[in-house]
Amino acid sequence: MKAASKLYVFLIMLFLYLPILVLIVFSFNASNSTSVFTGFSLQWYRELFQDKETLQTLYNTLLVAVLSAVIATVLGTAAALGIVRLSKWGQKLVMNVTNLPLMNPDIVTGVSMMLLFVFIMTLFGGSDVLGFWTILIAHITFNLPYVILSVMPKLKQMDPHLVEAAQDLGCPQSKAFFKVILPSIMPGIITGFIMAFTLSIDDFVISYFVSGPSFQTLPLRIYSMTKRRVEPSINALSTLIFVAVLVLLIIINLRQSAPHKPKKGATR
Secondary structure: OHHHHHHHHHHHHHHHHHHHHHHHHHOOEEOOOEEEOOOEEOOHHHHHHHHHHHHHHHHHHHHHHHHHHHHHHHHHHHHHHHOOOOOOOHHHHHHHHHHHHHHHEEEEEEEHHHHHHHHHHHHHHOOOOOHHHHHHHHHHHHHHHHHHHHHHHHHOOOHHHHHHHHHOOOOOOHHHHHHHHHHHHHHHHHHHHHHHHHHHOOOHHHHHHHOOOOOOOOHHHHHHHOOOOOHHEEEEEEHHHHHHHHHHHHHHHHHHHHHOOOOOOOOO
């Protein structure tokens, strides 16, 4: 049974990471073939950094991801703080409404938001409304439920008497939030931010419907390439993104596993 379980884990890991391994290997391919490795070369990395259009879409993607994640994290944390103060039935009602966008197909969300933006444009007599701001608003909208669901468990695990104790000791309510509540729910806030950031980078369907010709993200750029042929430089870009995410995860795990060192001068 032990050998079978190890084999099962190995097959699962192989299934998950073999495609990424193949992508990394072919990002160093000397030719533009996607099936035959002809030799080691860095030419596709050089071409990537010379492709201004792809680099611009990467910048657009990161800009939208960071802004939407930050705004969604702030709004989602504030919403979670408000929801946890509702009655039991009020919490259930609001959480059910919050869960609806998670179960809603992306294509329905994308089409409905596109129609909303076009309706607003027609109502106010504008033109070319689809672009950076519509993508940003759409990404904030679908990221909010994930932040709320990440922060809510931390709020429910927190001892409510800690805030009361801080206020009894003369700590103002605003200061008690930053000194007691915020540190307690910070793991949930960080988790929500990371989820929002990664979901924003990965999104294609919703961005496809709410984007305009003046603003394009990396998934849309890659999709436009598939109509012809995906350039091998995209393999290089995907490899760099994977390595960056892997390094970030390693740093986070090392910080979490590091032993806590008490501050100098702290009393026992």
